[in-house]
Amino acid sequence: AQTVTxxxxxxxxxxxxTVTLSCTYDTSESNYYLFWxxxxxxxxxxxxxxxxxxxxxxxxxxxxxxxxxxxxxxxSLKISDSQLGDTAMxxxxxxxxxxxxxxxxxxxxxxxxx
Amino acid sequence: DxxxxxxxxxxxxxxxxxxxxxCEQHMGHRAMYWYKQKAKKPPELMFVYSYxxxxxxxxxPSRFSPECPNSSLLNLHLHALQPEDSALxxxxxxxxxxxxxxxxxxxxxxx
Numbered sequence: 001a002q003t004v005t006x007x008x009x010x011x012x013x014x015x016x017x018t019v020t021l022s023c024t025y026d027t028s029e030s031n032y033y034l035f036w037x038x039x040x041x042x043x044x045x046x047x048x049x050x051x052x053x054x055x056x057x058x059x060x061x062x063x064x065x066x067x068x069x070x071x072x073x074x075x076s077l078k079i080s081d082s083q084l085g086d087t088a089m090x091x092x093x094x095x096x097x098x099x100x101x102x103x104x105x106x107x108x109x110x111x112x113x114x
Numbered sequence: 115d116x117x118x119x120x121x122x123x124x125x126x127x128x129x130x131x132x133x134x135x136x137c138e139q140h141m142g143h144r145a146m147y148w149y150k151q152k153a154k155k156p157p158e159l160m161f162v163y164s165y166x167x168x169x170x171x172x173x174x175p176s177r178f179s180p181e182c183p184n185s186s187l188l189n190l191h192l193h194a195l196q197p198e199d200s201a202l203x204x205x206x207x208x209x210x211x212x213x214x215x216x217x218x219x220x221x222x223x224x225x
Contacts, residue, residue, distance in 0.1 A: 033212045043202060045157070045216035091156055095212045100145060100170055102206075102214055104156035 002027045004094050006105035013082045014113050020067075021077045021108045023092030031097035034068065034075045039107075040088040048090070051075065053097075082112045120205050120217035128225055129195060135220045137188040137205030146188040147214065148180060149204040157204055163188060195224045 003026045013019035025034070036048040051059045051068050058066050063083075067076045079086055092105040118139045127133050137146065145164045149157035162170035163182040171180075177199075179191040188205055200223045206214040 035213070037216075042218065043221070044218040045204065045206075047213060047215075050213060097212070099212075100147070100162045100164065101159055102147075102212075107154075107156055 002029075002094055002096070002103045004092050004103050004105035006090075006092055006108050008108045009106070010109045010111070012111040012113055013079075015082055015084060017082055018078060018080045019082055019110065021079075021090055021092075021110065023075045023077070023105055025073050025075065025092070025094050025103075025105075027073070027094065027096070029096050033095050033097065034066075035093040035095075035102075036064070036066070036075075036077045037091045037093055037104075038086075038088045039091065040085075045091070049077065079110075084112050084114060086110060087112045118205055118207055118215050118217035120203075120220050122220060123218065124221045124223075126223045126225060127192065127195065129197070131195075132191070132193045134192065135190040135203055135205075135222075137190075137207075137217055138186055139207045139215070140186055141207065141209070141215065142185075143207035143209035143215070144185060145208045146182065147206040147208075148188070148190050149206065151202040151204055151219070153201075161190075192222075195222075197224050200224045 005024045032053045034051045037045045049061045063080045089107045094103045121136045148160040151157040160174045161180045166182045181189040202219045204219045205217045208214045
């Protein structure tokens, strides 16, 4: 069975600093996708970044980047130049290629401090 | 249009009431999902519709009844709910790729 683990329930970072959120997952599949979703107080789940397992290159989206270690089954999110608007719950998620069920981790609540 | 629209945004209902949640998308997505999210917890999958047919039902109680009238619309009919069913109900859609687009959710309170 697939599991996604986020070991940091809460984190905080000073504005303009860099923070890294951790995620590990367990699967026997070789083809899958990993995501980081952000859920601000407005409640909507917003996709931050995605990584295809077959790609060795780490995904980046502006201030957001990942460190994808397939052998270690690790998928951390780095947020550079943190902004107040980054304050939110962050969920790591996993889906097998061709499947419909998105598995979420338990989330990390990130607070950006002015 | 890259939006998934959910109505209502908030709903308070009694345990004997019947109500429905609505979800709409016009992105041509052929898979639509209902998730339930309790406070400070991750979303949990309830139902998946693929090409307007129910493909996954994650052992959800029958007091929750999904319906997919067409490829753009997904409903969740609620009847005889319990206070523990109070949660945020999220709708999502996807097609041809694994990325799911989520709506803003309906905050349901059962009294």
